[in-house]
Amino acid sequence: MTAAPLWRIECEADVVCARGEAQKWLESRGVSRVLAAETALIVSELGQNIVKYGKLGSIQLRWNAQKRGDLDIEATDSGPGFSDLNRARMDGTTSAGPLVRADGSCRSQALGLGLGLGAVERLSRRMSLRNRPEGGAQILVQKMLYPG
Ligand SMILES: Nc1ncnc2c1ncn2[C@@H]1O[C@H](COP(=O)(O)OP(=O)(O)O)[C@@H](O)[C@H]1O
Ligand SMILES: [Mg+2]
Numbered sequence: 359m360t361a362a363p364l365w366r367i368e369c370e371a372d373v374v375c376a377r378g379e380a381q382k383w384l385e386s387r388g389v390s391r392v393l394a395a396e397t398a399l400i401v402s403e404l405g406q407n408i409v410k411y412g413k414l415g416s417i418q419l420r421w422n423a424q425k426r427g428d429l430d431i432e433a434t435d436s437g438p439g440f441s442d443l444n445r446a447r448m449d450g451t452t453s454a455g456p457l458v459r460a461d462g463s464c465r466s467q468a469l470g471l472g473l474g475l476g477a478v479e480r481l482s483r484r485m486s487l488r489n490r491p492e493g494g495a496q497i498l499v500q501k502m503l504y505p506g
Contacts, residue, residue, distance in 0.1 A: 362421070363380065365401075365405075365418075366416050367408045373402055373409060376401050377398045380394070380419065381394045389504070397501055397503070399481065400499055403474040404417055405433070407475075407497075408433060411437050411469075412435025415436060415494070415495075416434055417431065418430075418431075418432045420432070427504030430500055431499040432496070432497070432499075434494060434495070435494045435495050437494055439490070440489055446487055447485070448472075449472065452470055453470075454467050454468040457472050475497075483502050485498070
């Protein structure tokens with residue numbers, strides 16, 4: 359794979375494939391194993407969210423036009439979009455509300471732990487979330503891969 363990757367995401371198998379290809383594509387460009395793994399993890403988290411919440415979507419990698427050595431990871435989907443853009447990036451906040459209730463019990467109906475986007479943000483230079491006017495969510499992550 360030489361061109362910057364673009365993956366269509368519809369099911370878990372697509373996410374597995376994208377995660378593995380991202381790792382290989384970056385390592386083949388001299389990116390360290392650890393940074394490639396962090397990027398592959400971002401691809402995996404955004405991909406799983408597309409499958410869970412966005413129905414159908416895509417993930418694209420491209421080199422950042424302004425900051426040399428940074429990679430943009432863009433995920434878009436055709437789902438309902440974020441119901442709350444601020445809460446989405448908060449750790450432990452799931453589709454069903456806070457994962458752990460005040461009495462310490464966990465919500466079993468949640469689709470995940472609510473820890474994905476918080477981790478993605480910590481692993482990146484910046485992360486922006488928005489709902490597209492035409493519908494669906496867009497997540498843009500900027501990741502530094504080559505120091506410079
Ligand atoms: N593509 C998306 N479309 C709509 N809502 C989303 C999308 N991705 C994430 N969210 C919302 O943001 C919340 C936090 O996402 P995340 O941290 O990945 O947690 P989790 O996947 O475990 O629920 C989700 O619970 C969901 O409500
Ligand atoms: Mg998630």
